[in-house]
Amino acid sequence: TAQESQVNCVTFFTTTLEEKIHKEHFLQNDIRKALENREFKLFFQARVDSDGKLVAAEALSRWYRGDLGWSNPSDFIPVAESTDLIIPLGNWVIREAFDELARWVNQGLPYSFKHLSINISPKQLMDINFIPNIKQQLSETGIDAKLIELEITESVVLKDIELSINKLVILRGMGFSIAIDDFGTGYSSFSYLSKLPVNVLKIDQFFIKDVLEEKNQKIIVTSIIDMAHSLELTVVAEGIETEQQFKFLTEKGCQQFQGFYIGEPITAESFRTSQFLTQSNRY
Ligand code: C2E
Ligand code: MG
Ligand code: MG
Ligand code: MG
Numbered sequence: 001t002a003q004e005s006q007v008n009c010v011t012f013f014t015t016t017l018e019e020k021i022h023k024e025h026f027l028q029n030d031i032r033k034a035l036e037n038r039e040f041k042l043f044f045q046a047r048v049d050s051d052g053k054l055v056a057a058e059a060l061s062r063w064y065r066g067d068l069g070w071s072n073p074s075d076f077i078p079v080a081e082s083t084d085l086i087i088p089l090g091n092w093v094i095r096e097a098f099d100e101l102a103r104w105v106n107q108g109l110p111y112s113f114k115h116l117s118i119n120i121s122p123k124q125l126m127d128i129n130f131i132p133n134i135k136q137q138l139s140e141t142g143i144d145a146k147l148i149e150l151e152i153t154e155s156v157v158l159k160d161i162e163l164s165i166n167k168l169v170i171l172r173g174m175g176f177s178i179a180i181d182d183f184g185t186g187y188s189s190f191s192y193l194s195k196l197p198v199n200v201l202k203i204d205q206f207f208i209k210d211v212l213e214e215k216n217q218k219i220i221v222t223s224i225i226d227m228a229h230s231l232e233l234t235v236v237a238e239g240i241e242t243e244q245q246f247k248f249l250t251e252k253g254c255q256q257f258q259g260f261y262i263g264e265p266i267t268a269e270s271f272r273t274s275q276f277l278t279q280s281n282r283y
Helices: 002-036 073-082 086-107 122-126 130-141 154-159 161-174 205-209 215-230 243-251 268-272
Strands: 040-049 054-064 115-119 148-153 177-183 200-203 234-237 256-258
Touching: 002 073, 002 086, 040 086, 040 268, 054 073, 054 086, 054 256, 073 086, 086 115, 086 122, 086 130, 086 148, 086 268, 115 177, 122 130, 122 148, 122 154, 122 161, 130 161, 148 154, 154 161, 154 177, 161 177, 200 205, 200 215, 205 215, 215 234, 243 256
Parallel strands: 054 115, 115 148, 148 177, 177 200, 200 234, 234 256
Antiparallel strands: 040 054, 040 256
């Protein structure tokens, strides 16, 4: 009967919600343990210029869960972000990235290389210890802040524009480069973009996906590139999967490219020994 199915329906939803809470709770504990057990790894993805030379590498977190295999950030970053676990996880990411960069510096970087890029979550940037901590990590590892780019999303900035600008000004003053990640997917406000002390704008892969097929995407992407140039920002296209996308965006004036067409994210060891880092011209 209708009444019965309604009861079933309620039971169904209650169970799902409970399950969801349970799952998050367990995941939270798992993340905590995983940090202790050093189950997180950094993968690296190349970012190249129009000549295909390595200009940057992005550090991307992965979680090796034993029998469960590799877990992607979309499975654990939101849970880490909604609890305070993003702070220890984020600190670990920074330290691990600096340590890896120190190895690259030792083996010799290609002339074209400018930055190792690290994703910084909103909560992390707003944490009162963020700046003192990153300063300490620099001094402990001997890394030059000029070799690091911090990727932040628009959502960070919109939460507290004044505070974000203040923090970014300090970080720029320390030598870090700042990139706006996933540009165009948040509540992009072109008015605040001119006020932000950023160097780089990364166009989200959503716009790149069908840039060749969809006339409107073409118009949007072209406009973003032109605007970024007017603001003297370097433009990066994310999610480049084909040669045609690479060519089209080069023609439109996009300067840097990241995506499976150039290279997928790979382990630190694979990246260290890849052609990206072992090109002949080095310093
Ligand atoms: P993101 O910073 O925009 O990173 C780019 C994402 O796009 C990566 O996903 C990368 O693997 C994927 N990608 C790169 N090229 C292509 C392509 O050609 N096609 C497609 N379909 N995808 C491509 P990933 O590694 O799963 O990371 C997802 C997001 O999780 C990142 O997006 C970033 O926002 C976040 N994230 C990853 N690592 C960290 C971290 O250590 N800390 C923080 N706070 N966030 C992280
Ligand atoms: Mg990123
Ligand atoms: Mg992105
Ligand atoms: Mg993204």
